[in-house]
Amino acid sequence: MKASWALTKRVQYALVYRKGSTFISGLIVMKVLSNRLDLSRYGFSVTKKVGNAVQRNRLKRLLRQIVGSQLLKPGWDIVFIVRRRAVDANYHQLEEAVASLLSQARLVQGNGKATSSKIN
């Protein structure tokens, strides 16, 4: 279950970085690449420039919560790169940023989070 949505290997990240298309907001940079599978996978990149281990871990937990609650179209590998200003953001600001980036890239399936949360 877990392996279905997680990007694990460094090679996968490098492929998305090199060939993927980019969407930018003030808090997050998103890179997307088609993987030709019937599911979508995602991962997070939080560098040491962002903050100490506590702050980085908190951001990864928040993003995992947010992205897990969105209903994604299948067939894409997505990498979220956290920018330094995101340390001061709260949950709602990050949620807004992720939602707008996903809609820009047209990766959201259907309409409404009610169905998604019901399935999960």
Added chain:
RNA sequence: CAAGUAAACUGGGUGACCGCCCUGUAUUUGAUACAGGGAGGAAAGUCCGAGCUCCACCGAGCGAGGUGCUGGGUAACACCCAGGAGGGGUAACCCUACGGAAAGUGCCACAGAAACAUACCGCUCCUCGCGGAGUAAGGGUGAAAUGGUGAGGUAAGAGCUCACCAGCAAUCAGGUAACUGGUUGGCUGGGCAAACCCCACUUGGAGCAAGACCAAAUAGAAGGGUGUUUGAGGUGCUCGGCCGAUACCCUCGGGUUGGUCGCUUGACCUUGAUGGUAACAUCAGGGCUAGAUGGAUGGUCACCGCCCUGUUUCAGGGCACAGAACUCGGCUUAUAGGUUUACUUGCCCC
């Protein structure tokens, strides 16, 4: 009441909803349901010390480190406890790499006459003077200048003599010891060992990405060097024992990027008793307290608590340092606020 010293503890709480990881049970093997558990005092820095694993193993010497007042504690330590000495503070109390400079070598810039063996200006005597002799009181240089103060003494002076203090040696007493106190003696002759070094004690090397197993995959008769009782290689070097032969080392090329164990019962936590000034030890009872693998321990909302700002109906903002990765014992560093205990000094009242 104010200022301070030392030690110990804590480091937001409650509820609702939605999630993550592990263990157990049941259905049964796809997963679901229920129950239980789920970050810290520093988890950090990786500065020391150990356990554990591999280097096949054992011994001796050399080399290279580490520690450094004394006694004790400990698995061990550079840690802790107690004591001594020196220094700081009115005091409570705090700090200290605190062995050896008559084993040897080296260094001590500039200034100064002189920096480890000496006399520049001086002072006194002989002497017209030049010069010679005695001396180290005073001046000056320096971080440091040949014990300090006072009295006697003298040509002038000087431990030359005496008293006290500091220091050295011997001896006596106390103490396990570091050391302290007394007596006597001769009266003394610099610093640096976090410079080399000497002395005492001590250290083999690497690290859980150690290491063991299962499964999968591919291409080694590839090239070079060394060697088979004339002995390669065997984790600093040398020697000895021992092991030892399609063996070892280097280069080039190829495959895999999965899983299981190690992985949490341990020098463990806690309560009581006993011994000890204490660190700590022993005995008896009770307890099980995180184990991830792109890496769990979270999110939203409401109320309460604390702090700040406006102002006192209330409103807004904030709530330290920081996240386990084989496991322990320490050290060091970061840390908003709060609580408790003991003690010191000052002021006021009785």
Added chain:
RNA sequence: GGCCCCGUGGUGUAGCGGUUUAACAUGCCACCCUGUCACGGUGGAGAUCAGGGGUUCGAAUCCCCUCGGGGUCG
């Protein structure tokens, strides 16, 4: 997670086995040379020696702690 290395002008490096001058190259600025630029020549500025503490009469150098940067592993 473990184990190592480094930190000196803007940049890249030296630094005497402690005491006196922090040196060199390049870059920067000014002047000379040239009709102009470059090259060349002359002069000058520019360093909390990563930060703090200790040893010492004296520390870039010796010792300890902290900070920052980099490398490596089956």
